[in-house]
Amino acid sequence: MPMKSIINGLRGWIRGISEIERFRKELKAYHAIEHVFLVSSGKAALYLILKALKSLQPDRDEVVVPAFTCYSVPSAIMRAGLRVRLCDIDPETLDFDYTLLEEIIKSDTSERILSLIPTHLFGLPSDVARVRRLITGTGIKLVEDAAQSMGAKVKGQFLGTLGDVGFFSLGRGKAFSTVEGGIVLTSNTHIATALKEELSQFREYRVPEIIGLALQSIILSIFMDPRFFWFPKSLPFLNLGETHFERHFPLKKLSAFQAGVSREWQDSLEKISSIRKRNSAGWTEELKRSEFLNQFKVIETAIPLLRYPLLVRQSDQRWALLKASEARGLGVMQAYPESLDRLDELAQKDHCACCLNAHAVAQQMITLPVHGYVSRMDCQKFRELFALVET
């Protein structure tokens, strides 16, 4: 995050509500969407959406999610008082296994399903149109998890605008970040009215929390270069590079400081997206002949990925790669360590059947960085890293 954004944040804080309104207006115009709501995180956004949908259909209480996704998703569902229903994934696309999804939608208990959450994990687009066809006439609402894909388009349409309601995360490491934050988008008036009602229960940021955000922005702006990233990563209060099942996350409205940080967000989003698109395409080309790495099918599409996911067939090679990358500061990561069916918080529930594909993917996945620091020199370092593990 550049220093200029932090100064904009402080100016925005002074301007107050008008700064938040500016951000909302710009988001609506950019995405050609009727209603936008701003909150403190992606999980707060999902919680808000689910509470609103539940208020419209109180007799439904289940939410169907892919079994390999961010742990914030089940935590938001459970915090909203709903049940998580898992659908295993297609290990070649990370999207739902559509045969299983169809079985769930046609099952005897499907009238309990409140919503279904297609997820564009790492920016790989889920087939939202296919999900839409499957749920037509069922009353199930389509909630698009675009937490990791703000600014990406499929067939000319922004991800996040394809469902009944969608959301982005503005958390650290996302396509565009305000340290933390979440955006809810919908053009459905009924849903918007319910969202507005639920949002009135969210609190405002307190002054010490905004000072905390400003300090985090400063630390991140100084140390975001991968050569120095070990420093913020070593600070326990930043929780960088970790994924947790958080039961009690805060429910706040986005602050004017964060809205201020977002000034000129279209320009930075477009710049960052074009770098990510170029680097994603670069990885596809670079790794297509690899004997020990599996690429995902949909990576052919020109899309700005948040990180570049791959599967390493052999577990010893995967661990060797992760270890060697850590020693060299190259930023290869392991994604979510387990599928949702193996999480302690969900494992005992009868509606969470064993999901073998999701489990296998969790055991094999690594992700490569695609941000602006992945320069030509880094590519050579990555080549050496892959060669080291392959031999």
Ligand SMILES: Cc1ncc(COP(=O)(O)O)c(C=O)c1O
């Ligand atoms: C797919 C997905 N959904 C939801 C979330 C929740 O967003 P946040 O971290 O802003 O709460 C994340 C966060 O990384 C995510 O990756």
